[in-house]
Amino acid sequence: MYQPVIGLEVHVQLDTKSKCFCGCSIKFGQSPNSQTCPVCLGFPGSLPVLNEAALKLSLKAALALDCEVSKFIKFDRKNYFYPDLPKNFQISQYDLPLSHNGALFIDSESGRKKIRIRRVHLEEDAGKLVHPEKGKMSMVDFNRSGTPLLEIVSEPDIDSAEEAYDYLLRLKAILEYLEVSDCNMEEGSLRCDANVSLKSAGGALGDKVELKNMNSFKGVKQALEYEIKRQAELLDKKKKITQETRLWDAVKNVTVSMRSKEEAHDYRYFPEPDLVPFILDEDYIKKIRESLPELPQARAERFAREYNIPRYDAAVLTADKYLADYFEQCVQLYDKTKIVSNWIMTELLAHLNKRNIDIRYLELKPKSFVSILEMMDEGSISGKLAKEILPEALESKKEPRDIVKEKGLVQVTDTKEIETIVERVIKENPKAAGDYYQGKTSAFTFLVGQIMRVSRGKANPKVANKILKEQLERRGNA
Amino acid sequence: MELHRLTAHQLSDLIAQKKTSPKEIAQDLLKRIKKTEKKVKAFCFLDEKDVLRQCAELEKRTSHGALFGIPVVIKDNICVQGQDTTCSSRILKGFKPPYDATCVRRLKQEGAIIFAKGNMDEFAFGSSCETSCYGPTHNPWDLKRIPGGSSGGSAASVAADETILALGSDTGGSIRQPASLCGVVGFKPTYGRVSRYGLIAFASSLDQIGPLAKDVQDAAILLNVISGHDGQDSTCADVKVPDYTKALVNNVNGLRIGYPKEYFAKGLNTEVKDSVETALGLLRKLGAQVKEISLPHTGYAVADYYIIATAEASSNLARFDGVQYGHRASDFDNLLDMYAKTRGEGFGEEAKRRIILGTYALSSGYYDAYYLRALKARRLIKEDFDRAFKDCDCIVTPTSPTAAFKIGERIDNPLAMYLSDIYTISVNLAGLPAISVPCGFNEKGLPIGLQFIARAFEEEVLLRGAYTFEQNTDYHLKKPEL
Known part of the structure; x- marks a missing residue:
């Protein structure tokens, strides 16, 4: 050796x-x-x-x-x-x-x-x-x-x-x-x-x-x-x-x-x-020394402390000044720091590496990036959708909110609209509904799937679940 | 009127009185040159049309400068925009700088006419003007003799009344020695007094541009124009420039003059020695306190100089490689061959000798023994002067150990040639100002020069001493017959 x-x-x-x-x-x-x-x-x-x-x-x-x-x-x-x-x-x-x-x-x-x-x-x-x-x-x-x-x-x-x-x-x-x-x-x-x-x-x-x-x-x-x-x-x-x-x-x-x-x-x-x-x-020399900015090590320590993120995350984010700058701009706009750090480290970095984009030249501004996270919070898009919108925003250089709107991707939370779909699904699948009353839980999952299919994925799953349950109960009682 | 015989200050007066014009002066000089230049060969470039164009430009000017209408010869190693500037070397043939040297720019601002390029030893390597690729310049006092060097063309043209003023450069005596041998005034300013921007470097730590003139007053006028800080030259000092003409007083009463005993020893021609001693006697009579001093490290100066100057030169001249400008060999096999042939063909023998010497002195394993020791010796030489200047205000010496020698006499003996600068070299090593003024003639009628040396930035002391000496003698008024 x-x-x-x-x-x-x-x-x-x-x-x-x-x-x-x-x-x-x-x-x-x-x-x-x-x-x-x-x-x-x-x-x-x-x-x-x-x-x-x-x-x-x-x-x-x-x-x-x-x-x-x-x-x-x-x-x-x-x-x-x-x-x-x-x-x-x-x-x-x-x-x-x-x-x-x-x-x-x-x-x-x-x-x-x-x-x-x-x-x-x-x-x-x-x-x-x-x-x-x-x-x-x-x-x-x-x-x-x-x-x-x-x-x-x-x-x-x-x-x-x-x-x-x-x-x-x-x-x-x-x-x-x-x-x-x-x-x-x-x-x-x-x-x-x-x-x-x-x-x-x-x-x-x-x-x-x-x-x-x-x-x-x-x-x-x-x-x-x-x-x-x-x-x-x-x-x-x-x-x-x-x-x-x-x-x-x-x-x-x-x-x-x-x-x-x-x-x-x-x-x-x-x-x-x-x-x-x-x-x-x-x-x-003294003046130059005093003008030195915060360096990576110090910034990582501050990130961990100030934004309450794991040390590992802080180290990754601060290894590149421009990535760290991006993160900091994001958390100024959106305060769930751990979510920002997760999304930057997993989703954003993966796409940047794949496309060989330097974060410095990234056209998706922090404000647009966090709008994806905000839409999730608002319940207007699902996490799954959010992950699809990010690469599209990078590719098309469009605002994430515009992409969602244009594609009609906005999650349907309107109960009336969902109710109509649910009614239709129950009507079209009497066997599954019957199975549900027999106590088969898989039948419920199947029906939810059908609702999502009919709504082309736009139905807010939580709302859909709730309405489906209500309607099935109502019918069962009737 | 024979305008060419006059000085700058005389011509300025005539112009002010509207008794003559820049064009008349230029035409008179061009006429003079037709008669004398084929004998003297002081110039490597003279563009008559351009001279007359400059005169026409000047006539349009509303404000006159300090050198309005005064022709000035520029040594061929000082850049003039668009004009051949070749250091009298084949390797720079055809090189036309895209910019003016700072001193040339200042001359133009003050209304001077950039008259011709003065012949010189190739890259200022020499004391005889014989190493020029254009052939030697001849001493106006005896055409069989050398004019001194390296600013031989500048000195000879002033002596021959082919110009009114000239600029030279002085690395080890290249202004003062030819001034002495041609019977004119040569002024080497303090290192850092005049910007070197645009002076094609020989040895950067020693080079300095300075005036050659027919009398001390003219030298002071020209020095006024070219002196002063320049943001383009880091070695150019930010020291206030006094009006040097105010230092022209005919009075050396109480001036403490030292003469170094080491400069009056073996090797000094007796006629030169006699003239200088007579000059010292006169200065004493005029009220100066003259006394013997010692500069104990004088004996090391020539050797010291030839290590430092050649070391710097070997690096400064590396850029002449045929890549961007100047001569390039026409036939070569590869890059190395192109370098070797270009430089082999482009440089003369003395240039090659000095490049090899300097390269050797800087080589690993030899650096400490040569270059580093030379720097230490340089310090000792400078300290000699510092000590001497505690007891005197200026030092007076011969400028050159002999009067002008014959063309060809020393060209094959580099050591003998190098000793021509034995009294001028120390001044460059110490960075001091010095002036050479005519102080007599030998039996053959050849001029002899007297050197005044002062503390750094005390050019005014030199002017006082030299002017007083000149006002009390008439050597500067004598003209060679051509």
């Missing part, structure tokens, strides 16, 4: 308006090279000027991750040639990151576990290469060039692929709570590399392998699972593990070697002379 030793390196794009060292917008999905200027194109003579908003968001994240914040802020150049890097160096932080020694807690099977954060630092993103299918040339889109990136490096405290997954979920939740990043892995605003090595029973730590190119949290998990298995098999065969960088192939579900340690870059880091180091004032 081997013990996996895993460390994660996460890059998140900060949700600023403009880039890290110039005024260009960082909006995603714009036409290529439309959001560029001499600075982020690295034109000769251009100079970087730090965007204070990027620094503030970085400090927010660092403080929320319990890091020690460095008062002395300086930047370094990381030198390497690549066409998506217009200056052929990246402005980053090397020996003195803006913060270090933090921690993040995950909930594992054995309880809460602390994953130490080694460092959090600010740097600029590169552009993007585009490889057209035809032709020998590649093209570069510099829209992303200079976008502020936060690099968050964990200590190798992660023991399994599952824990890595939990770490990423928790980190994402915290960053979303802080509103420092939208953490959208598909748009590349969150990226993750992993280092993994195996420790054998004797305690010797194997050479570490760096994994890249995972583009989802699930991908990170799968790549780690694969890599742990691969390394274990090598060790079983007494083979050496090469220290190298491997790429995850999400199609074939394997990792493949990219470069070995010998080919590793010498980045020739040195202090960025175009940016003057500066000292952060104590007050400045």
